[in-house]
């Protein structure tokens with residue numbers, strides 16, 4: 313990655329996370345140029361991360377091998393359309409992290425012959441612990457796929473999905489997933505308070521348990537069902553809790569939640585396309 317020039321258009325939360333991750337993983341600051349409309353953000357990017365930041369997206373893009381589109385979905389057209397002639401001349405890979413903006417739409421804004429692909433990261437990427445789904449249409453070259461993967465890997469785990477529609481499921485699983493775990497931790501803490509623990513103690517224990525469970529799930533054997541069985545003694549406390557969850561159709565509730573999120577992701581994408 314150290315030999316590729318990158319243009320990151322949108323230096324907000326996700327743009328910054330990617331830049332920080334890339335710098336941590338060995339990309340030199342002089343290989344990153346940021347196009348960012350907010351003066352305060354440009355100043356802090358330059359001061360804190362040492363990257364060149366400009367209000368001129370065309371200048372940021374000049375000579376870049378990869379354009380990372382990291383503006384809000386509703387700003388994507390305003391960024392890409394004016395750059396179309398330059399994109400068609402210079403032919404960088406356009407890697408969009410804009411949620412719900414389809415490749416067909418990106419291609420329409422960029423113009424014929426420009427390779428476009430999508431990444432769906434999640435909020436923990438801001439801490440370098442993200443989970444990102446990548447999708448690339450067939451015409452994206454292997455070298456470009458590798459470059460995109462290295463960029464996404466700078467902020468955490470990366471998986472490829474074979475169909476663009478799979479990104480709606482990625483959105484439902486890892487995109488929205490942090491909120492489900494946070495809700496579970498919150499409800500556990502609240503229940504512990506009802507059972508007698510002080511609120512601050514319950515919160516600390518719930519958060520530490522959430523964090524530790526993530527580490528446990530990452531360690532060694534990755535079969536989650538087997539891992540859970542290992543920490544569930546027969547007729548013990550954990551089994552009693554898991555039986556109560558099963559009786560309340562926890563599995564059905566989770567399945568319904570992911571289906572609702574995937575459905576909403578599809579609806580939002582249709583809305584973005586119509587609105588553009």
Ligand SMILES: NC(=O)c1ccc[n+]([C@@H]2O[C@H](COP(=O)([O-])OP(=O)(O)OC[C@H]3O[C@@H](n4cnc5c(N)ncnc54)[C@H](OP(=O)(O)O)[C@@H]3O)[C@@H](O)[C@H]2O)c1
Pocket residue numbers: 321322323324325326327347348349350353369381382383384385387390391409410411432433434435436
């Ligand atoms: N944050 C997440 O957890 C997350 C997770 C998954 C995907 N994403 C995706 O990542 C993208 C960025 O999200 P974010 O949270 O980083 O948003 P953000 O913090 O608002 O960052 C976007 C930045 O782009 C700037 N911008 C707007 N128009 C521009 C233009 N024409 N040229 C250059 N810069 C421009 C914005 O400046 P102004 O503030 O002046 O408008 C802002 O600083 C979104 O498409 C989102 O779907 C984010």
